[in-house]
Amino acid sequence: MRRTYTTTPLIEVSGLVKQYGSVQALAGLDLQVMPGEIYGLLGPNGAGKTTAIKILTGLVEPTSGWAKVAGFDPGEDPIKAKSKIGYVAENPILYESLSPRDFFEFVASIRKIDQSAANQMVTHLAEAFDMSQFFDSPIATLSMGMKQKVALIASLFHQPSVLLLDEPLNGLDARSSHIVKDLISLHAQRGGAVLFSTHIMEVAEHICTRIGIIYRGRVITEGTFDQLRSRTGGKGETLEEVFLKLTNEEAEVADTIKTLREAFYKDEIK
Amino acid sequence: MKLSEAWHLSRIPYGEVAYKSIIQTRSGMWWGSFGRSDPDKESRGDVEMAERALKIAKIDKLVVGVVSIITSIIPFASVFTQPPPPKLIIPISLSLAIAFSFIMLYAVQTLSSFVSAESSALLSTLPLTKDDFALITLLSFVRSVDYMVVGSIVSQVTLVAYLTTSPLATLLMLVASSMNVVFAVSIALLFSRLFYRNLLGGGRSKVSTALRLVFLLAWGLLVMGAGILFSIAWYVMPNLEKALLSLDSNPFFSILFPFSAGMTVASPVYPQATLSVTLAFAAMVGYIALAVVAGRWSLGVTMRISQGTGFRIARKRAEEFLVKVRSPLFGYVMKDLRISSGNPATAFFFALPAFEAVIVSLLMMGRAMLRASTILVATTMGGVVCLFMPLGLLNAEGMGLEYTKTLPVKIGRIVKSKALISTATYVPVPLALLGMAFMKSLTSPLAILIPFVTVLSIASASIIEIRLFLGFVAKRKIDTLIHDLGRLIVGVIIALIPEVAYVTTYLMSTDHLSAILIMGGVATAELAMASYLLRRS
Numbered sequence: 001m002r003r004t005y006t007t008t009p010l011i012e013v014s015g016l017v018k019q020y021g022s023v024q025a026l027a028g029l030d031l032q033v034m035p036g037e038i039y040g041l042l043g044p045n046g047a048g049k050t051t052a053i054k055i056l057t058g059l060v061e062p063t064s065g066w067a068k069v070a071g072f073d074p075g076e077d078p079i080k081a082k083s084k085i086g087y088v089a090e091n092p093i094l095y096e097s098l099s100p101r102d103f104f105e106f107v108a109s110i111r112k113i114d115q116s117a118a119n120q121m122v123t124h125l126a127e128a129f130d131m132s133q134f135f136d137s138p139i140a141t142l143s144m145g146m147k148q149k150v151a152l153i154a155s156l157f158h159q160p161s162v163l164l165l166d167e168p169l170n171g172l173d174a175r176s177s178h179i180v181k182d183l184i185s186l187h188a189q190r191g192g193a194v195l196f197s198t199h200i201m202e203v204a205e206h207i208c209t210r211i212g213i214i215y216r217g218r219v220i221t222e223g224t225f226d227q228l229r230s231r232t233g234g235k236g237e238t239l240e241e242v243f244l245k246l247t248n249e250e251a252e253v254a255d256t257i258k259t260l261r262e263a264f265y266k267d268e269i270k
Numbered sequence: 271m272k273l274s275e276a277w278h279l280s281r282i283p284y285g286e287v288a289y290k291s292i293i294q295t296r297s298g299m300w301w302g303s304f305g306r307s308d309p310d311k312e313s314r315g316d317v318e319m320a321e322r323a324l325k326i327a328k329i330d331k332l333v334v335g336v337v338s339i340i341t342s343i344i345p346f347a348s349v350f351t352q353p354p355p356p357k358l359i360i361p362i363s364l365s366l367a368i369a370f371s372f373i374m375l376y377a378v379q380t381l382s383s384f385v386s387a388e389s390s391a392l393l394s395t396l397p398l399t400k401d402d403f404a405l406i407t408l409l410s411f412v413r414s415v416d417y418m419v420v421g422s423i424v425s426q427v428t429l430v431a432y433l434t435t436s437p438l439a440t441l442l443m444l445v446a447s448s449m450n451v452v453f454a455v456s457i458a459l460l461f462s463r464l465f466y467r468n469l470l471g472g473g474r475s476k477v478s479t480a481l482r483l484v485f486l487l488a489w490g491l492l493v494m495g496a497g498i499l500f501s502i503a504w505y506v507m508p509n510l511e512k513a514l515l516s517l518d519s520n521p522f523f524s525i526l527f528p529f530s531a532g533m534t535v536a537s538p539v540y541p542q543a544t545l546s547v548t549l550a551f552a553a554m555v556g557y558i559a560l561a562v563v564a565g566r567w568s569l570g571v572t573m574r575i576s577q578g579t580g581f582r583i584a585r586k587r588a589e590e591f592l593v594k595v596r597s598p599l600f601g602y603v604m605k606d607l608r609i610s611s612g613n614p615a616t617a618f619f620f621a622l623p624a625f626e627a628v629i630v631s632l633l634m635m636g637r638a639m640l641r642a643s644t645i646l647v648a649t650t651m652g653g654v655v656c657l658f659m660p661l662g663l664l665n666a667e668g669m670g671l672e673y674t675k676t677l678p679v680k681i682g683r684i685v686k687s688k689a690l691i692s693t694a695t696y697v698p699v700p701l702a703l704l705g706m707a708f709m710k711s712l713t714s715p716l717a718i719l720i721p722f723v724t725v726l727s728i729a730s731a732s733i734i735e736i737r738l739f740l741g742f743v744a745k746r747k748i749d750t751l752i753h754d755l756g757r758l759i760v761g762v763i764i765a766l767i768p769e770v771a772y773v774t775t776y777l778m779s780t781d782h783l784s785a786i787l788i789m790g791g792v793a794t795a796e797l798a799m800a801s802y803l804l805r806r807s
Contacts, residue, residue: 057676082678095670097609105593109601110677118595126591135588 008071009034010162010193011056016065018051018217025051027217028065033210035161038184038194040208042201042243048217049197050090053166056195057087070161083111086155090166090197092147096140100131100150103139104157111158121157128179129153145171152180156187163187163194169203181207201239211239215247271402280409287414288327334376335417342369342425349433357540358433362426363532366446369422370454370528377415377458404573411572415455423447430535438538446531446554449561453527456564459571524549527557598679602687610666640710642717642782645703646769649721652699653728657761659692660736681740682804689732696728714782720772723786726793727768730800735761737803768793 011033018026026048033039041049054060055067058074058081067074072081095103108118126135129149134142139150148171155163163184169177184194185207198204204211205225212222221231229237232245244250345364398406423444430443523529524546533550596604667674674684700721707718738757771792776785 059672059675079678079680082676085676087676089672089676093669093672095605095609095673098605098670101588101591101593102605102608105595106601106605107677108593109596109604110598110674110679112598113595115595119592122593123591126588131591132588135591136586 007034009068010070011039011164011195012068013052013056014066016052016055016067017063018048018055018060019063024217026055026062026065029214029218031212031219031222033162033193033195035191035193036188037210038188038196038208040204040211041195041197041214042199042204042211042239043214044247044249047214049214050166052214053087053164053195053197056164057085058082083158084161085164086158086160086162087164088148088151088155088166088168090170092151094139094147094150097138099136099138100126100142100153101135103150104154107154108157113158118157121159122153125153125156129176143171145173145176148172149176156183161192163192163196165194166197167199168196169198169200201243205239213243213246221246271398271405273405276402276405277409280406280413283407283410284413285327287410331417335421338369338372338418338421339425341365341372342422343429344368346429346433358430358536359529359532359540361532362430362443362446362535363528365426365429366450366528366531369426369447370450373415373418373422373451373454374458374461376418377455378461407575408569408572415451419451419455423451434536434539436538439535442535442538445558446528446535449531449557450528452561452565452568456568459568463571525553527553530554530557598683599686599690602679602683603690606663606666606687606691609670610663638710639713640703640707640717641713642720642772642776645717645720646773648703649699649724650766650769652721653696653724653731653765654762656692656696656699656728657731657735657758657765659695660688660732660739660761661758663688663691664736664739681737685733685736685740685804688736689729692732692736693725693729696725700725716782716786719786720769720789723768723790723793724765726790726797727765730793730796731761731764733800733804734764764796767796 009032011031013029013031016026016029017024025046029048029052031039031041031052041052043049051060055062056069056074058078061075069081070084072084074081095106098106104118104122108122113121126132129152131146131149131153134146139147142150148168152168155165165184168180168184172180181203184196188194188209196204196208208225210222210224211228212219213228214220221228223231225239225242228239228242228246229235232242237245241250244253342365345361345368349358349361426447427440427443431440434440524533530550530553533547534554537547537550595601703721704718712718735757738760768789772785772789775788776782779785
């Protein structure tokens with residue numbers, strides 16, 4: 001049973017615009033994520049998901065508009081905002097010559113985590129992600145999935161109130177993927193907020209409490225999965241089908257598939 | 271596959287090597303924008319970053335090629351300027367030694383990315399035969415060092431041909447120069463492999479820590495040796511000449527490379543049927559055999575890398591997952607020390623303290639009495655070397671800086687961490703001077719306080735230098751170079767102001783006590799100002 005929490009959003013974004021030269025990555029993005037919510041940000045490549053998350057982490061400054069994390073503006077009050085955030089990047093960039101142990105020590109020191117709490121959290125998470133064989137190896141030698149686990153542990157062990165996860169399941173094996181999904185749900189159940197960007201529709205369908213479809217830099221629609229499905233009018237539709245309809249890509253995808261079939265399997269089609 | 275085709279394709283793995291090497295060692299600076307963000311910069315994205323890295327690699331290679339030609343030529347200058355001109359043995363030997371050090375030091379920085387074997391990963395997915403794949407990898411390896419290898423060989427051979435007009439001497443020089451680069455590249459490859467293997471091993475056992483320390487010390491000694499060779503070649507020349515002129519009584523030089531090569535190459539022009547020349551010829555035959563072995567070993571390593579069998583990663587299972595939490599500042603310092611020592615391109619900064627102590631001791635050694643002016647000069651030289659450290663530490667951050675930006679860490683803490691390390695590298699200077707003060711008499715006992723007071727100005731210079739580096743976003747490489755040089759000059763000026771205050775006060779009052787008090791006051795004021803700027807970060 002999901003608990004209910006205060007009505008103050010933990011993540012708030014309003015009129016966010018981000019211009020990269022002549023390219024507009026965000027065109028007035030608005031969204032709110034309440035405590036206890038897992039908000040799935042879905043959108044085609046280049047829709048602005050990563051840019052939105054980077055603005056929330058303070059990595060990128062918006063051209064206009066504002067963002068707040070746990071009540072703090074990451075641009076104006078970056079230290080307070082960042083102390084509330086656990087962030088996993090789409091392609092985690094870590095200190096490659098450090099081992100996971102060195103890296104966790106660095107992050108725990110910067111985040112001023114209590115010694116015993118750090119040991120407890122790191123031990124639990126490292127055991128859960130089966131890291132014993134890789135714990136003292138340089139990060140440069142780890143597989144992509146293992147690097148993702150390192151980034152995930154580093155994002156969780158200070159028990160942040162906000163999780164910003166950009167494709168967090170990239171490269172993870174089934175076991176770890178299952179654990180991460182459980183951890184995300186647990187985080188929300190404990191009153192945290194999660195902004196979750198993914199391309200895996202099944203994952204979004206199963207763990208997100210609310211889904212926002214981002215297209216050309218703005219949220220074109222949002223709601224629970226059932227609400228989104230009712231908007232497209234398709235009973236029994238999968239999230240993938242709903243997504244393609246909402247982003248007006250259904251017809252385009254059908255055309256593309258037809259063209260490809262004709263190109264590759266010309267003889268069989270005849 | 272045709273050689274030309276393989277050469278063309280080798281651009282892909284070479285590009286990857288160059289990109290990784292640049293991005294690992296310089297991204298902290300050239301794409302940092304730590305303090306503020308630049309909307310234009312953000313739009314560049316990975317593609318432009320890769321293009322920039324490749325352009326930088328190309329310029330680097332060109333500059334290094336030109337420098338390798340200059341460094342190979344410099345030892346021959348004495349033939350034209352020194353009356354009477356020295357025998358060619360000395361310029362040839364020195365030219366080979368300098369080219370060797372230069373090629374080796376540069377190659378280690380590039381090849382550490384090459385030995386990781388990931389550079390060929392993209393090609394391995396293409397339908398290429400094993401032999402073609404190996405050839406392409408080998409050529410990509412050649413591309414990493416081609417300009418400087420060709421530059422040094424051509425300049426040395428051309429000069430010998432011009433100076434001797436002897437076809438035999440020219441041919442012998444070609445053999446000696448080629449051997450020299452084979453040795454340099456092989457040792458660079460060996461060092462890169464050792465470093466990478468050590469890095470792959472990871473762990474915190476006493477043995478692996480000790481091994482890493484030994485490696486760093488060896489590396490530091492090499493850098494120091496090369497540095498001394500570069501900077502004091504002119505001082506070395508007369509002593510070498512003296513030693514080499516008495517070769518008959520000292521056959522050791524005859525069998526030691528590169529002197530054996532120098533003697534062999536010069537022998538057709540200065541024919542002497544002495545024991546030394548015979549020994550040098552015999553040694554050269556041995557060195558040729560060794561060069562063949564080294565060349566084959568390098569080829570073998572390159573092939574193994576191309577086949578992905580370069581390294582076996584032996585992982586050690588962790589018994590526990592305990593971590594040590596430090597204060598944020600020392601957490602950052604530990605991280606800085608670990609990443610800097612884990613990268614061959616930045617590890618040599620750890621040789622700086624030893625380098626500084628040696629410079630200072632060398633300067634003092636010949637003096638009967640320690641004067642305040644001598645201490646001032648030694649302090650300045652040690653301090654200036656140490657001011658390169660902040661730039662190195664920032665470069666060592668590499669791409670990992672992107673992660674740090676997501677942590678709740680103030681710029682001030684990053685500056686403090688790096689300033690602390692930079693200042694610590696200066697500490698051997700006052701200690702070496704103190705040691706000297708015990709051995710030699712001082713014109714004023716107060717003069718020994720000069721290097722200790724300078725610790726304060728080095729700390730201020732480091733803080734301001736790093737703060738200035740962090741707040742800068744470069745749009746073009748030339749801007750970065752100008753900016754970097756500018757910041758370094760600012761650092762040097764800050765470090766020098768208290769010393770200037772000392773000199774001025776002393777000249778006006780001829781009183782060491784007043785001079786040292788004024789110097790201390792100025793240095794403290796500088797540190798207070800730097801701390802204020804830091805608090806505002």
